[in-house]
Amino acid sequence: MSRASSRVSLADGYVLHQRPFRDSSLIVELFVREHGRLTVFAHAARGPRSRFSALQPFQPLLLSWSGRGEAGQLTGAEPSGIEPSGVGAGRVPPDHLMSAFYLNELLLKLLTRHDPTPELYDHYEATLHRLKQPGEPDVALRHFEARLLELIGYGLNLAAEADTGQPVRTDGHYRFQPGVHGFVIAEPGTRDAIAGEVLRRLAGGLQFDGESELQQARTLMRAALDHCLEGRPLSTRVVARELRAHARKERTG
Numbered sequence: 001m002s003r004a005s006s007r008v009s010l011a012d013g014y015v016l017h018q019r020p021f022r023d024s025s026l027i028v029e030l031f032v033r034e035h036g037r038l039t040v041f042a043h044a045a046r047g048p049r050s051r052f053s054a055l056q057p058f059q060p061l062l063l064s065w066s067g068r069g070e071a072g073q074l075t076g077a078e079p080s081g082i083e084p085s086g087v088g089a090g091r092v093p094p095d096h097l098m099s100a101f102y103l104n105e106l107l108l109k110l111l112t113r114h115d116p117t118p119e120l121y122d123h124y125e126a127t128l129h130r131l132k133q134p135g136e137p138d139v140a141l142r143h144f145e146a147r148l149l150e151l152i153g154y155g156l157n158l159a160a161e162a163d164t165g166q167p168v169r170t171d172g173h174y175r176f177q178p179g180v181h182g183f184v185i186a187e188p189g190t191r192d193a194i195a196g197e198v199l200r201r202l203a204g205g206l207q208f209d210g211e212s213e214l215q216q217a218r219t220l221m222r223a224a225l226d227h228c229l230e231g232r233p234l235s236t237r238v239v240a241r242e243l244r245a246h247a248r249k250e251r252t253g
Contacts, residue, residue: 008072010062011035012080014124015055016104020046028055028074029108032063033121037111040065042074052077058092058100058128070113090132098243099137102236103127103144106225109232110152120151138214143205145221149181154228156220157182158203172196176220178227194220 013032021027026045031037045052054061054077064076092100103124111117123144130140149155160167161174162182168174173193174183186193198216201208208214 006068007064007066008035009064009076011064012121013061013063014059014128015057015061016108017057018042018055026052026055027071030063031104031107031111031121031124033118034116036115036117037107037113039071039113040074041071042077045074054079057104058132060125090129092128092131093134096131096137098236098240099141100128100131102141102234102240103131105234105236106145106148109229109234110148117151120148123147123151138218139207142202142208142214142217142221145225146202149224149228152228154181154224156202156224158199161185168196168199170195170197170200174199176223178223181224181227192219192223 011032011034013030013035015028016031016037017029018026021041024044024046026042028040028042028045029037030040042052042055044050045055052074060080062076062078062080063074065072065074067073107124127140127144131137146156146158156176157180158168160182161184162177162180163184168183173186173188173190173195175186175190175192176182176194177184183194183199194216195213198208198213198220200206201213202217202220208217
């Protein structure tokens with residue numbers, strides 16, 4: 001939204017986060033296709049008769065707001081009833097919820113307010129659609145992370161070796177170089193070594209071949225994101241780690 005705009009009606013968007021404000025209102029963080037990430041106030045939004053009952057995460061919405069400056073006033077929120085591939089509205093299954101909240105936290109931590117990114121919005125929506133389906137979420141998350149970094153200006157150079165300029169070899173091994181967002185040649189088996197084939201699959205949005213490749217992609221994307229986050233922690237990582245520890249304790253208890 002342009003900061004000079006006074007009213008927007010029925011814009012495609014999602015709720016990223018919301019928190020209570022005063023007695024019955026909410027401060028809501030939105031991700032809107034044509035307006036980017038923004039903050040709005042939803043007055044009288046808490047309670048069984050609220051006209052903002054549709055403000056739920058991971059559901060496509062049509063959003064309306066008015067006002068100038070950093071935070072406008074939400075005037076309407078209704079389900080859009082449209083999802084990718086025309087499958088209709090769906091919900092993220094419980095075992096994928098943490099992954100979906102992770103997507104939202106990445107957007108909250110890395111996106112600049114009022115900076116439209118329609119391509120990233122479409123990729124976010126498509127990734128949510130994948131998380132609503134059965135199967136492991138890891139592949140979808142890794143490709144979302146790579147696309148997110150590219151679209152905010154921190155893209156990884158997955159095609160060329162940073163130290164030689166030569167094309168990445170699928171039979172080679174590489175180490176991530178944060179300062180150039182690229183890769184230098186590494187010895188196979190060394191710590192954090194990434195197979196060139198993994199870089200090819202990540203660049204092409206392809207499936208990974210087995211747990212080893214997936215783990216390499218996970219390690220790489222974590223290092224790249226940590227560099228961009230500049231030490232800011234991700235709460236969803238902490239919660240996910242605690243849940244895994246609790247599950248292990250339950251199994252061995």
